[in-house]
Amino acid sequence: MSSISSEEIISILRNEIENFEMISEEKEVGSVVWVGDGIATIYGIGHAMYGEIVIFENGVRGMVQDIKREQIGCVILGKEDEICEGTKVTRTGKRAGIPVGDAYLGRVVNALGEAVDGKGAIEAAEYRAIEQEAPGIADRQSVHEPLETGILAIDAMFPIGRGQRELIIGDRQTGKTSIALDAILNQRGKDVVCIYVAIGQKSSTIARLVHTLTKYDAMDYSVVFAATASDSASLQYIVPYAATALAEYFMYQGRDVLIVYDDLSKHAVAYRALSLLLERSPGREAYPGDVFYLHSRLLERASRLSDALGGGSITALPIVETQAGDVAAYIPTNVISITDGQIYLESDLFFSGMRPAVNVGLSVSRVGGAAQTKAMKRASGTIRIDLAQYREMEVFAQFGSDLDETTREQLRHGRSLMELLKQPLCHPLTLAEQVILLAAADDRAFSDMSAERIGEAKEQFLEYFAAHHAALLDRINEKKTLDDGLWDEIMGAVKTWKDGYLHEKQMYEK
Ligand SMILES: Nc1ncnc2c1ncn2[C@@H]1O[C@H](COP(=O)(O)OP(=O)(O)OP(=O)(O)O)[C@@H](O)[C@H]1O
Ligand SMILES: [Mg+2]
Numbered sequence: 463m464s465s466i467s468s469e470e471i472i473s474i475l476r477n478e479i480e481n482f483e484m485i486s487e488e489k490e491v492g493s494v495v496w497v498g499d500g501i502a503t504i505y506g507i508g509h510a511m512y513g514e515i516v517i518f519e520n521g522v523r524g525m526v527q528d529i530k531r532e533q534i535g536c537v538i539l540g541k542e543d544e545i546c547e548g549t550k551v552t553r554t555g556k557r558a559g560i561p562v563g564d565a566y567l568g569r570v571v572n573a574l575g576e577a578v579d580g581k582g583a584i585e586a587a588e589y590r591a592i593e594q595e596a597p598g599i600a601d602r603q604s605v606h607e608p609l610e611t612g613i614l615a616i617d618a619m620f621p622i623g624r625g626q627r628e629l630i631i632g633d634r635q636t637g638k639t640s641i642a643l644d645a646i647l648n649q650r651g652k653d654v655v656c657i658y659v660a661i662g663q664k665s666s667t668i669a670r671l672v673h674t675l676t677k678y679d680a681m682d683y684s685v686v687f688a689a690t691a692s693d694s695a696s697l698q699y700i701v702p703y704a705a706t707a708l709a710e711y712f713m714y715q716g717r718d719v720l721i722v723y724d725d726l727s728k729h730a731v732a733y734r735a736l737s738l739l740l741e742r743s744p745g746r747e748a749y750p751g752d753v754f755y756l757h758s759r760l761l762e763r764a765s766r767l768s769d770a771l772g773g774g775s776i777t778a779l780p781i782v783e784t785q786a787g788d789v790a791a792y793i794p795t796n797v798i799s800i801t802d803g804q805i806y807l808e809s810d811l812f813f814s815g816m817r818p819a820v821n822v823g824l825s826v827s828r829v830g831g832a833a834q835t836k837a838m839k840r841a842s843g844t845i846r847i848d849l850a851q852y853r854e855m856e857v858f859a860q861f862g863s864d865l866d867e868t869t870r871e872q873l874r875h876g877r878s879l880m881e882l883l884k885q886p887l888c889h890p891l892t893l894a895e896q897v898i899l900l901a902a903a904d905d906r907a908f909s910d911m912s913a914e915r916i917g918e919a920k921e922q923f924l925e926y927f928a929a930h931h932a933a934l935l936d937r938i939n940e941k942k943t944l945d946d947g948l949w950d951e952i953m954g955a956v957k958t959w960k961d962g963y964l965h966e967k968q969m970y971e972k
Contacts, residue, residue, distance in 0.1 A: 472543070490510075490552070490553045492504045492550075493507030493549065500696050502536055503694075504536060504537055508532050513557050514526045515554045516552060516559050519550045523538075524551070525700070530789045531670035535862055538576060539558075559707070561586030562707060563584070563616065566584055566610075567682075570668075571585055572687070572701075573698070590708070590710065593703055597610045600768070601765075603623060604766070605626050605766050605802075608834055611641070611644060612645070614896050616833075618838065618841075618896060618900060619822065621831070622833060625825070626763050626777055627764045627801040628827060629803070629804040630780070633809045635809075640804065641670065644888065649680070649683065650683070655720060656719075657684070657708060658684065658685070659705040660687065660690070662689065662731070663728075665692070674888070712774065713738070719775065722778075723778065725783050730749060733753065733756055734748060747791070749792060749793075754796050758800050759802055760795075761780060790837045803826045806825045806895065816880065822853070838896065845879060845903070847871075878909045881916035882908065892939055894935040894938035898924075898952055898956070901922065902960075907923075907956055934952065934955065
């Protein structure tokens with residue numbers, strides 16, 4: 463047995479005392495006093511921050527949403543089955559965040575950024591807080607580049623620019639999701655990252671959407687965030703913020719992002735449920751007082767960054783469902799006032815066969831011409847005014863047939879424009895296709911045909927141009943402007959087609 467001298471012991475002790483560091487970890491632990499409906503009340507945690515993440519004994523996370531003198535209220539981000547009275551809860555000191563990274567492209571994830579498509583875990587590049595402050599004024603630049611949806615009615619009349627927020631609003635089953643989906647499909651090969659956020663929808667609906675995205679090769683540049691109707695209100699509440707955090711990850715790399723929130727009405731309902739459970743006082747339509755801020759702080763994060771910050775952008779297409787066309791209800795008016803315009807879809811139009819059912823009079827894009835290519839600006843010319851006149855005159859025309867020739871001509875033109883704006887699902891049109899269709903309409907090429915015939919003639923027209931004027935189409939798509947020479951060339955081709963088509967039709971009918 464070796465003996466240690468007293469000096470040695472003293473020197474060891476002295477060394478230890480000298481090197482002693484006060485390391486104390488701040489770890490506050492509380493316990494659950496009440497749990498239910500995705501909410502837990504915790505007693506014993508004194509210094510929690512609003513929005514902080516806490517961890518329950520069984521590993522489930524919660525987010526602090528309510529701070530009172532003696533207790534805090536938090537929403538449970540996971541299963542609440544194993545949480546009971548007395549369950550220990552630990553503070554983390556961190557605010558809620560999700561992992562982000564390029565590996566998310568092509569994946570379907572839940573509100574916490576965890577894969578739900580059965581393709582294994584996703585390797586994250588970094589971690590971002592789900593609540594971020596929106597870029598300030600100096601960090602932004604104005605919207606100047608179009609984000610083409612491939613839908614003629616929108617690109618020609620209500621152009622959407624990169625960095626803009628355009629609301630899609632309408633009753634149930636009026637084609638709201640379809641417009642957003644078509645816009646995503648049209649981004650193939652355009653280097654735009656697309657994020658679709660499903661809030662409170664049926665799993666089967668989301669599965670169908672993912673199937674469509676996969677079928678049209680759109681999944682490799684897209685991410686789907688899903689908080690289904692069966693997920694807790696807290697997950698439905700945080701999912702748009704989480705998805706926006708991923709969008710920001712891409713935007714700060716200088717990339718362009720398109721994000722669709724489908725839909726914010728259900729988001730507001732989830733938030734209302736949470737707020738009522740947290741015993742906040744209800745206001746109009748039983749929504750809590752801060753429901754405006756709920757959506758404004760989300761949509762303000764859409765922006766076009768300045769060149770100094772890389773020039774990336776987030777374009778937001780929020781969707782809101784109205785009841786019986788009531789745009790004056792609480793949530794619709796809020797979101798209308800936050801966004802830079804709205805595409806208003808109408809049930810009557812939808813059922814009369816006008817699809818997409820865009821109401822031209824009530825839709826608007828406040829960014830307007832700045833978000834259109836020069837070619838589109840020239841080609842779309844007076845289409846909005848023509849349609850407005852048509853709708854006005856249509857009402858008068860119902861009363862009598864005694865109309866002068868100019869009026870009748872305007873009616874015919876309006877009717878043909880309405881027919882041209884009809885577009886089947888998943889058939890986005892290129893810039894050049896839209897330009898030549900508008901040019902043909904400007905030349906009244908379709909005016910003399912009956913409404914039923916126009917659809918077929920339009921198909922034939924596009925086929926004819928693809929077959930005989932492919933170079934011309936390429937030139938329009940490339941240059942994106944129309945000088946007089948190019949315009950005349952288009953008009954010449956339109957005229958040749960018209961003569962040939964009508965001649966052929968007459969032969970056929972004889
Ligand atoms: N342009 C179109 N042409 C033909 N059919 C369409 C068009 N747009 C939408 N539809 C059809 O209309 C139906 C409703 O469309 P969609 O799901 O996009 O509407 P929604 O407003 O999102 O509905 P919900 O209120 O249920 O979310 C779908 O069956 C879709 O296929
Ligand atoms: Mg929908």
